Every structure is written in structure tokens, then in C-alpha cells.
Amino acid sequence: MNQERIVDSARTFESIVIIFNPNSTGDAPELAQQLHDKLKSLLTYQPEIILQPTEHAGHAVDLAREAAAKGGDVLVVSVSGDGGYNEVVNGVMQAGNPRAVCAVRAAGNANDHSRITASKPLEEAIAEGRVHSIDLLRIHTGQKDHEPLEYAHSYIGFGLTPVVATELEKGSKGALKEMVTVIQTFSKFEPFAIRLEDGKRHKFDSLVFANIPEMAKYATLSEADNLPKDGKFEVIVFPHMPKWRVLLTALRATTQGLGDQPSVSSYEFTTLKPLPYQMDGEVKRVEANVTVKVESAPLALPIIG
Structure with a gap:
């Protein structure tokens, strides 16, 4: 634009x-x-x-x-x-x-x-x-020319992030109930596979594109500056691993943070199956065999805050 x-x-x-x-x-x-x-x-x-x-x-x-x-x-x-x-x-x-x-x-x-x-x-x-x-983050998920693109102010997440969010929306709010829901969902969670630009199939537990350094109230995703003004975003990747290692990584995010993460202006992949994704807390869905492109929209939104 x-x-x-x-x-x-x-x-x-x-x-x-x-x-x-x-x-x-x-x-x-x-x-x-x-x-x-x-x-x-x-x-x-x-x-x-x-x-x-x-x-x-x-x-x-x-x-x-x-x-x-x-x-x-x-x-x-x-x-x-x-x-x-x-x-x-x-x-x-x-x-x-x-x-x-x-x-x-x-x-x-x-x-x-x-x-x-x-x-x-x-x-x-x-x-x-x-x-x-x-x-802002801008995501292309196969929209037609007349359809508006979607924007996120904070993050876009694939894998564990939207799955947990969907289950939380079904249940009651409250810290204890949220914790129980997260544990139950995590125990049943299965990884997802996508095809990256190298043409190879890769399996992930979580893939998050972050415009700010924190999410979900407690997790520190990166060491980026508070205000997103550099035309880039951080890519936080959890490749498929044993669940105990995922838990340890998540615990590190909530205590000491995940440290420096790769910073890019765009990221592209192709879905192999329908996938849910989460944008700033809103859960959406992209179909199979769609080329997804996430890119920075530099200085796209004037704000007061």
C-alpha cells in the first residue's frame, strides 16, 4: 500500500x-x-x-x-x-x-x-x-486480487500457538483453568509439516513471526526493541522435538527469554495440509497447497501510545 x-x-x-x-x-x-x-x-x-x-x-x-x-x-x-x-x-x-x-x-x-x-x-x-x-506484519494466504490482505500488529503463529488458543476459547477464563487447558492440549498436540523455499518438507512444533518481543503475557520471544520500526520481524522456530524439550524451551521463554532470534523482512512457505494460525489472538485457517508469505509492512500504521 x-x-x-x-x-x-x-x-x-x-x-x-x-x-x-x-x-x-x-x-x-x-x-x-x-x-x-x-x-x-x-x-x-x-x-x-x-x-x-x-x-x-x-x-x-x-x-x-x-x-x-x-x-x-x-x-x-x-x-x-x-x-x-x-x-x-x-x-x-x-x-x-x-x-x-x-x-x-x-x-x-x-x-x-x-x-x-x-x-x-x-x-x-x-x-x-x-x-x-x-x-505491521502482512500475511498472504491465497487472497484474490479483490480481497483485502490481513495484518497483525504483534505476531502470527502456526502450530502449537493457535491450537492452544482455540482450546482456551472453548473453555472458561481463569489462570488455573487456562493452565489445565494448555497441559491437556499440549499432551495431544501433533507437529505440522510445511515446504520451505528450499523445496524440502520440514516438520515443526511451532513457528511464530513476532513484531514485538513478548506474547501471551509471560513469554519473551526475542531481544528486539519494544517498538517495531526496522522493517523486519523475528522468526521463532520450534522444530519437531520430544515434548519434554518443547516444555523446557517454553519454560525458558517465560523465565529468561529465548535470546536473539533471526530477523527477516519476509518468510515464505507452502502448506501441505490445512493449517490453523493465530494473529494477535485471533485464530484463522489457511487451506492446503497454498503459498503463504509473511512480510513486514514498514511504518504502515500511525499510532498513539
Whole structure:
């Protein structure tokens, strides 16, 4: 997408659209209202500030696209976890408005992006109007020319990551129940195979493309800088190995981190069977015999945070 992106500029906004899930298991409605009220009293100018509840899964994509497509200086705020913010980011990217800016107010089970990128309370950052652009991950999974590409703000994972996420979504939230689910899922997990650019078939337990150095609240994936601004992303590979070694590697990620990881601007492979994958907490699926390409979209998203 060849658009002029605004970097490191102080901005005011004609409109601020706050998108949230009114049926969130967390406190998204309350946090959205608090942000609305604080902005009303804090801002020295008077933009239109709109509270926009979602009505169904995927609705945030439509709402964000519609808000950004109106043109002008618009700020689209997601009051959500990583998955809800993923929808808002994709909606804004589909709108094609280079003056549109995104922000996230953490209100979910996993808030990796907000935790890594936020430097101050969101209402203060909005009042200061300091906008900077970050890289996104862009994934090609066989979309037609008229179909939008998909973007991730934090990570894309194949293998164990989406399988565990799918099982977590089926069950109840809560640290103990989540731990039990992870253990049960891991005990039944099978590796997956893909064909890399060398033409050979490779078997993996996990393959993660990371735009930020942490994920899943606890795991440190790499030693990368906090803000993704270098046009590259890290590739964290767990080749197929005995499960005890996978557990040790996962434990190292949650305690001391995995250390330096390969950094690339693109990565390509071909699926051999249908595969689930996870983007910022949202589980999706790619069919068999599809060439998948993950690439950095440098400085593609203007944000406040």
C-alpha cells in the first residue's frame, strides 16, 4: 500500500471513535466510557468523540473501516485485548486513509501490544497528539486480487500457538483453568509439516513471526526493541522435538527469554495440509497447497501510545 504516512508529528483530530465490545467478559464498556469522559475534559479542542459498541465478531473491522474511510484526521481507539485491536487495525488499513491513526486501551485477557508499546496513560498521549508509525506484519494466504490482505500488529503463529488458543476459547477464563487447558492440549498436540523455499518438507512444533518481543503475557520471544520500526520481524522456530524439550524451551521463554532470534523482512512457505494460525489472538485457517508469505509492512500504521 503506497501511502504517505505521518511520522512523529503532534496532531489534533476531527473525530475520535472508541470501539469496544459491550458484552466483553472484562470491563471494556466501563473503560470506554471513562476514556470518553476523560478526553472530553482533557482535550483543549473539541473533536467529535463517538462511543461505538460492536454487535458481533468481526464487527470492529467494519466499524474501524467506516470511521477511517470518512477521511480527514480521525483517531480510532480499540478498547480491547490484542484480538479486538487486530480487527480495528485491519479495518483502518482497509480504509486507505493516510491521516487515520490507531490506538488501544487494554481491556482483555492478553494485552501484549499495549503492554509493550504504551509509554503513558492513553488519554495523556492523545492530548499530546504525538503520533508515530510502526511496522505491521502482512500475511498472504491465497487472497484474490479483490480481497483485502490481513495484518497483525504483534505476531502470527502456526502450530502449537493457535491450537492452544482455540482450546482456551472453548473453555472458561481463569489462570488455573487456562493452565489445565494448555497441559491437556499440549499432551495431544501433533507437529505440522510445511515446504520451505528450499523445496524440502520440514516438520515443526511451532513457528511464530513476532513484531514485538513478548506474547501471551509471560513469554519473551526475542531481544528486539519494544517498538517495531526496522522493517523486519523475528522468526521463532520450534522444530519437531520430544515434548519434554518443547516444555523446557517454553519454560525458558517465560523465565529468561529465548535470546536473539533471526530477523527477516519476509518468510515464505507452502502448506501441505490445512493449517490453523493465530494473529494477535485471533485464530484463522489457511487451506492446503497454498503459498503463504509473511512480510513486514514498514511504518504502515500511525499510532498513539
